[in-house]
Structure formats: structure tokens, C-alpha cells
Amino acid sequence: MHDPLQVFRKQGFEVFENILDKDELSLLQTCCDALLSEPVDDGGQGDIHKIGLGSSRRFLSHRHTDFPELEAFLLGPKMAKIIQSLGIDEAMLLNEQFVVKGSGQGARFAWHQDGAYVGFEHRPYVTVWIALDDTNLDNGCLYILPRNLENENYLEPHKWQDDRATN
Numbered sequence: 001m002h003d004p005l006q007v008f009r010k011q012g013f014e015v016f017e018n019i020l021d022k023d024e025l026s027l028l029q030t031c032c033d034a035l036l037s038e039p040v041d042d043g044g045q046g047d048i049h050k051i052g053l054g055s056s057r058r059f060l061s062h063r064h065t066d067f068p069e070l071e072a073f074l075l076g077p078k079m080a081k082i083i084q085s086l087g088i089d090e091a092m093l094l095n096e097q098f099v100v101k102g103s104g105q106g107a108r109f110a111w112h113q114d115g116a117y118v119g120f121e122h123r124p125y126v127t128v129w130i131a132l133d134d135t136n137l138d139n140g141c142l143y144i145l146p147r148n149l150e151n152e153n154y155l156e157p158h159k160w161q162d163d164r165a166t167n
């Protein structure tokens with residue numbers, strides 16, 4: 001039988017297909033649309049430490065307290081179920097963000113470790129990545145570098161990579 005905990009411990013990630021219901025997905029899409037309708041205020045420089053790229057790549061972060069239903073979802077039973085199935089009994093929210101890339105604008109995002117963006121020493125944490133649009137190889141899905149943690153159970157030093165160098 002497929003055991004999410006075993007898979008997560010072995011490879012460092014797990015895929016939960018169709019785990020959100022229509023209402024949960026719709027709630028996230030609605031919040032994202034509301035945030036997208038706000039003016040772009042990131043400066044649009046897009047260098048490696050300035051992750052927003054104007055309207056072609058937006059990072060809409062730390063806004064769950066403005067959206068009570070979003071907050072209830074993030075701190076609610078579905079997220080708890082996902083996190084607990086990965087062997088984590090108690091969790092707290094470190095960050096939440098919507099990442100939105102404009103279509104046909106080449107707003108790729110370079111290979112990185114999310115932890116490198118935290119900016120201070122921190123304990124390991126789990127990222128839950130949810131696709132709000134259907135994604136595939138052609139329209140820019142997320143890639144994860146596979147790793148066998150049974151043989152390579154250490155953190156590789158992070159290397160900053162320019163977005164333009166990404167395939």
C-alpha cells in the first residue's frame with residue numbers, strides 16, 4: 001500500500017493528487033484573484049533577491065489575516081491532515097504566498113531551495129505547494145530535483161541561480 005510518510009521520508013516530497021475538493025480550490029482561486037486585482041508594488045526588477053517581476057511574476061504573500069476563509073483553510077483540518085500524514089503532529093504557519101506567472105511572458109523562476117529565501121537560521125520546514133491552474137510540461141509546472149534521502153541525507157549548500165539561466 002502507498003504510504004505517504006514512507007515516500008516523504010525517502011525522497012523529501014510527496015504528491016497528493018486531488019486532495020482538495022472543489023470548494024477549497026475555489027476559495028483559494030477567489031483569494032488569489034482578489035490579491036491579483038491589487039496594484040503591483042514590487043518594483044518589477046526581478047533580480048534573484050527581488051522575486052517579483054511586475055505583472056509577469058507576482059508573489060502575493062502574508063495576507064491570510066485579510067482573508068478569514070483563507071486563514072481558516074490554512075489552519076484547518078485539511079492542511080492538518082496533509083501535514084500529519086507526513087509525520088508532523090504539530091505545525092505552525094511560517095509563510096503563505098500565491099505565486100502567479102503571466103502567460104507567455106517567460107517569467108520562469110530559477111532552481112532554488114525555498115529555505116534560502118527565509119533569510120535567517122531556521123529549523124527545517126515543510127512547503128505545501130498547490131496548483132490553482134492545471135499545469136503541465138508545456139505551461140510551466142513545478143519541477144523538483146529527485147533525491148534519495150536514504151543515501152544522501154544532508155542539505156546541499158544553496159547556490160543562487162539567475163532566472164535567465166533556467167531552462
Ligand SMILES: O=C(O)CCC(=O)C(=O)O
Nearest residue numbers: 097099108109114127142
Ligand atoms: O512557482 C515557482 O516557480 C516556485 C515557487 C516557490 O518556490 C514557492 O512558492 O516556494
